[in-house]
Amino acid sequence: MTTTAPDPPRPGAGRRLVRGVGELLITLGVVVLLFVVYEVYVTDLFGERKQAAATTAVDRVWAQSQETATVIAPAPDQMATDPQQRVPRYDTVLGEGFAKLRIPVLGADYVFTVVEGTAPDDLYIGPGHYSETQLPGEQGNFAVAGHRVSKGSPFNDLGLLNSCDAVVVETQDDWFVYRVLPMAEEESAWAATPRAHCAGVQVQTGAYHGVYGRQITLPSDYAQVLPVPTVLSTTVPPDAQRLITLTTCHPQFSDAERMIIHGVLVASYAKATGYLPPELTET
Template sequence: MSATVASKRPPRTPRRRIATAIGVIFLLAGLGVIGYFAWQYFGTNIVAKQKQAEIKKETKIQWEKGVDGNAIAMLRVERFGADYEVPIVKGFDKRALARGVGWDTESEMPGEIGNFAIAGHRVTHGEPFSKFPKLEKGDEVVVETRRKIYTYELRNSGTSITVPFSTPWPLWRVPDPDGRNQKPTERLLTMVTCSELFHTDNRSVVIGELVSTYDKPTATTTTNG
């Protein structure tokens, strides 16, 4: 009987072997894609949040010693959660945005006249701006440096301004479509992130104005901040 069953099996022709090989290739490719997205949307968050925690801890220790830290400041936004605190690091490149919220080094420092411009991911790499669309006009954004605590009040919501990725004005010293080459007179904050969760060519923008500055009593005098 086994011989009869075996005789009914189709021969493994070259065409069947090719089809099987193609199926295996597609299966492996599919697993690779799933693995890539799992890493992007889960793995990078785990790694980035661990790195952000390290930077926060190291920076605060450095501040206690009276020196500038690995982060230029700490960002706190009550709308993002009561325990939300993320380091602000130098740069807008991928490495910087994987370590916290990035600061455009060509913009002003916190509290200075002009535009203090920062950016962060909505998804992946710690997703510090995941709740960006929840921001509302009048929300407060707190920026703490080694020596001072600055509070900005938002002029618009997290969904009211959307611009193409290539739009430059949010990073100008006067963040306004008509602000090119204008002399800044206000102390402003601009926050930028992706306007959608997945691939997008647009960016969401919020702008805040400085409403208070608090001198930290334990500060010592060195450079910056």
């Protein structure tokens, strides 16, 4: 007489529920992982392509301008210009490049074409100029936003900047050299502490009191990009400084806050064939 093995016991409802929940969590985990890979890596590749196209376009415009007005560089000590005499001779178009941003301490290859506008499509191309703010070199605040992570990640390393580090902006006709303002923790000892490359960089006073080289604020703090940061007016006062403001998300991988970098214009140079500002060699 032969016997057959009894059927294995069927899992209870509780066990089936746990197994189903586990499988669902694994699936969700894979989906989240794929999304993170896409956001951090794939969009970076797309962003780099968009940035390269914008750079090619602005290089073409500048080359055409130089063909009609080639300037030969005089002696290096004669290249400095008064920024008040530098009048922009170009128009900006939303989504198109019009300037280049260099930060020498972040590497000789750190250069991004700045586009006009801060809409999502604009920032996918590269750093974007707040259209309501001033142009490079002008009195007031030349303000630029950029992604810290994904879509090219142009501002990922802004947190590494120190006071007096150079931020160099190249336009069709000019070079503008800004330097990061003192940090809040440096204010009390600033005047008594020697620092390299700090000529023209001072702790801010008057209407600019409380404007520091790096600040962490809320995303709603739009006053940081006004002509005089934190002063609620869009009018550029006659004695306004020439500032640059860079904004990005903070902390990394989060948009809960904003990191703000403020710098002040300390030098400008006319563009000329074969000439590069000496500040570009700083490390």
